[in-house]
Amino acid sequence: xxxxxxxxxxxxxxxxxxxxxxxxxxxxxxxxxxxxxxxxxxxxxxxxxxxxxxxxxxxxxxxxxxxxxxxxxxxxxxxxxxxxxxxxxxxxxxxxxxxxxxxxxxxxxxxxxxxxxxxxxxxxxxxxxxxxxxxxxxxxxxxxxxxxxxxxxxxxxxxxxxxxxxxxxxxxxxxxxxxxxxxxxxxxxxxxxxxxxxxxxxxxxxxxxxxxxxxxxxxxxxxxxxxxxxxxxxxxxxxxxxxxxxxxxxxxxxxxxxxxxxxxxxxxxxxxxxxxxxxxxxxxxxxxxxxxxxxxxxxxxxxxxxxxxxxxxxxxxxxxxxxxxxxxxxxxxxxxxxxxxxxxxxxxxxxxxxxxxxxxxxxxxxxxxxxxxxxxxxxxxxxxxxxxxxxxxxxxxxxxxxxxxxxxxxxxxxxxxxx
Amino acid sequence: xxxxxxxxxxxxxxxxxxxxxxxxxxxxxxxxxxxxxxxxxxxxxxxxxxxxxxxxxxxxxxxxxxxxxxxxxxxxxxxxxxxxxxxxxxxxxxxxxxxxxxxxxxxxxxxxxxxxxxxxxxxxxxxxxxxxxxxxxxxxxxxxxxxxxxxxxxxxxxxxxxxxxxxxxxxxxxxxxxxxxxxxxxxxxxxxxxxxxxxxxxxxxxxxxxxxxxxxxxxxxxxxxxxxxxxxxxxxxxxxxxxxxx
Numbered sequence: 001x002x003x004x005x006x007x008x009x010x011x012x013x014x015x016x017x018x019x020x021x022x023x024x025x026x027x028x029x030x031x032x033x034x035x036x037x038x039x040x041x042x043x044x045x046x047x048x049x050x051x052x053x054x055x056x057x058x059x060x061x062x063x064x065x066x067x068x069x070x071x072x073x074x075x076x077x078x079x080x081x082x083x084x085x086x087x088x089x090x091x092x093x094x095x096x097x098x099x100x101x102x103x104x105x106x107x108x109x110x111x112x113x114x115x116x117x118x119x120x121x122x123x124x125x126x127x128x129x130x131x132x133x134x135x136x137x138x139x140x141x142x143x144x145x146x147x148x149x150x151x152x153x154x155x156x157x158x159x160x161x162x163x164x165x166x167x168x169x170x171x172x173x174x175x176x177x178x179x180x181x182x183x184x185x186x187x188x189x190x191x192x193x194x195x196x197x198x199x200x201x202x203x204x205x206x207x208x209x210x211x212x213x214x215x216x217x218x219x220x221x222x223x224x225x226x227x228x229x230x231x232x233x234x235x236x237x238x239x240x241x242x243x244x245x246x247x248x249x250x251x252x253x254x255x256x257x258x259x260x261x262x263x264x265x266x267x268x269x270x271x272x273x274x275x276x277x278x279x280x281x282x283x284x285x286x287x288x289x290x291x292x293x294x295x296x297x298x299x300x301x302x303x304x305x306x307x308x309x310x311x312x313x314x315x316x317x318x319x320x321x322x323x324x325x326x327x328x329x330x331x332x333x334x335x336x337x338x339x340x341x342x343x344x345x346x347x348x349x350x351x352x353x354x355x356x357x358x359x360x361x362x363x364x365x366x367x368x369x370x371x372x373x374x375x376x377x378x379x380x381x382x383x384x385x386x387x388x389x390x391x392x393x394x395x396x397x398x399x400x401x402x403x404x405x406x407x408x409x410x411x412x413x414x415x416x417x418x419x
Numbered sequence: 420x421x422x423x424x425x426x427x428x429x430x431x432x433x434x435x436x437x438x439x440x441x442x443x444x445x446x447x448x449x450x451x452x453x454x455x456x457x458x459x460x461x462x463x464x465x466x467x468x469x470x471x472x473x474x475x476x477x478x479x480x481x482x483x484x485x486x487x488x489x490x491x492x493x494x495x496x497x498x499x500x501x502x503x504x505x506x507x508x509x510x511x512x513x514x515x516x517x518x519x520x521x522x523x524x525x526x527x528x529x530x531x532x533x534x535x536x537x538x539x540x541x542x543x544x545x546x547x548x549x550x551x552x553x554x555x556x557x558x559x560x561x562x563x564x565x566x567x568x569x570x571x572x573x574x575x576x577x578x579x580x581x582x583x584x585x586x587x588x589x590x591x592x593x594x595x596x597x598x599x600x601x602x603x604x605x606x607x608x609x610x611x612x613x614x615x616x617x618x619x620x621x622x623x624x625x626x627x628x629x630x631x632x633x634x635x636x637x638x639x640x641x642x643x644x645x646x647x648x649x650x651x652x653x654x655x656x657x658x659x660x661x662x663x664x665x
Contacts, residue, residue, distance in 0.1 A: 084547050085544070087507045087508070088506075088508055088545065089545075090547040090549050125490040126547070126556060126559060127547075129559075161441070163446070163450065165449070166449050166489070166490040166491055167489035167491075168487060168488050168489065183474070183484065184445070184448075184484060185483065185484050185487040186488070187487075201443055242549065243550075244508040245508050246511060250508075250549065250551075252550070285507060285545070317507055317549070323511060327510070328511070331505070331507050335507075335544055338544060339544065341487075
């Protein structure tokens with residue numbers, strides 16, 4: 001079994017919320033090392049060399065993202081994205097609540113790496129407990145001299161501000177997050193300019209996921225080669241995968257990228273006895289399903305992309321033969337319709353109308369012509385919005401429409417409106 | 420000094436500290452509204468006005484921003500805000516039964532408050548606790564692995580004030596359960612549903628994205644919108660729902 005303990009090390013064994021426990025286990029050593037022995041450019045080079053890709057959903061190489069910062073514009077900001085709300089994902093909440101110091105250390109390393117003197121963490125509004133735990137940890141770190149002025153005598157000042165969201169999935173999108181952090185409605189911005197050039201307060205800004213930043217610590221400790229040696233050609237290192245749905249042992253499991261999906265299923269205890277696998281959504285609510293015959297796919301960015309799906313935030317939702325796929329499709333479409341910020345017409349109206357048509361199916365009042373229409377409309381929404389939310393409606397819906405047309409047909413009442 | 424003026428005075432140092440954290444004061448908008456809501460139980464009109472003054476923004480800007488976020492309750496809510504997860508992983512594990520059970524036990528539906536002002540009920544999107552499905556939050560505290568028996572025990576403990584989760588502060592009595600008749604009053608100009616100063620009638624939190632405006636349209640000739648509120652109509656006014664369906 002390839003389950004590893006890198007970021008998840010010590011969770012459930014020790015009280016990692018206590019700075020003393022965290023430090024006894026080697027915590028904040030890499031931070032000290034970075035500030036006393038390394039230049040920011042060294043940290044950046046290590047992030048780049050490790051091949052670390054963003055763990056929040058888009059999978060963009062972290063080092064490359066940093067390299068887009070214009071060299072001459074200051075101040076720069078680092079923002080840690082902890083607005084985890086992708087359906088099926090619960091890894092960032094675990095990291096926040098169980099190892100808050102690891103999150104802090106990751107953010108501080110990232111901020112040092114990009115020479116930012118003010119970092120932020122945006123915590124999802126629903127994570128009230130996580131926020132309280134983090135504030136407590138931050139107070140401890142501040143007292144220990146890891147946050148504030150002249151860290152480790154290096155002359156480098158670094159402040160960390162905690163910002164709580166207030167209930168909006170879209171604020172996980174980086175430009176929406178920045179607007180929300182500026183005290184505005186969480187509406188995504190037109191890109192370009194990208195945040196690296198014009199982000200928070202129109203200054204160069206890097207937005208990184210909690211897990212991405214936390215991985216900087218082991219990368220510094222063991223070296224980028226250690227991280228890059230694991231995984232596949234273009235998907236390096238480890239990943240915390242959230243597995244839920246119809247499995248016997250749902251939970252967060254840290255594995256090397258490239259682990260076959262079949263093994264992940266086994267790690268999570270497999271299906272309930274006597275059940276048959278119908279579909280797996282491998283990368284959160286925005287990803288297309290993969291099916292039984294694809295179980296040997298390696299769980300990495302490019303393999304899943306090649307199979308027409310994506311790794312996304314690393315949330316695997318498993319569905320067995322008790323699943324009503326019309327209901328599941330309705331559920332996810334309703335989610336995206338509900339969370340649309342409303343700026344772009346295709347996403348705002350398309351999502352809403354798809355939800356209503358699917359609701360008609362739920363009441364066994366579907367039209368035969370609706371089945372094609374669902375596929376067509378969801379496809380036409382895609383690719384013409386400011387942000388990827390509208391594009392997230394199609395993958396799951398299209399994949400189940402194609403795979404389980406009989407479930408939709410069974411709920412058809414008439415051919416067309418007039419028939 | 421009114422109650423709110425006293426509260427504002429008391430929170431002044433904390434507000435100033437929050438604003439000082441940011442390079443631009445407007446960034447403090449969400450944290451300030453969170454702060455006032457944690458004392459008043461909801462984001463009151465007074466609070467929004469105070470925030471607009473502190474940040475030197477127009478009230479419209481503050482209201483527009485606040486209305487974007489579902490966790491800011493723009494109307495008084497019950498002492499226990501019950502938010503049940505309706506995400507995919509929870510649904511696969513029986514969330515619909517759990518939600519039906521809550522509706523039955525509380526006698527209210529999505530986005531409504533019980534007559535006694537104790538419970539507000541909402542069905543929310545994925546709460547990021549899929550490994551412990553089905554789950555919910557009570558006043559933003561997680562409750563996992565829900566079963567009918569557990570729900571019975573929890574509601575009973577809350578009714579007798581003995582539950583471990585602290586009730587929300589309640590500076591204003593929450594509005595009664597929203598009914599279609601009240602919708603009609605609104606649409607006929609008696610009460611303004613969006614007005615901050617309304618103490619009643621209204622729905623909890625002012626969170627309903629569809630109902631209030633949509634009912635206006637149903638009552639006018641735009642019948643194509645009728646489906647949206649059908650479910651809610653069926654709950655509160657079956658005869659009306661049927662009439663519209665015809």
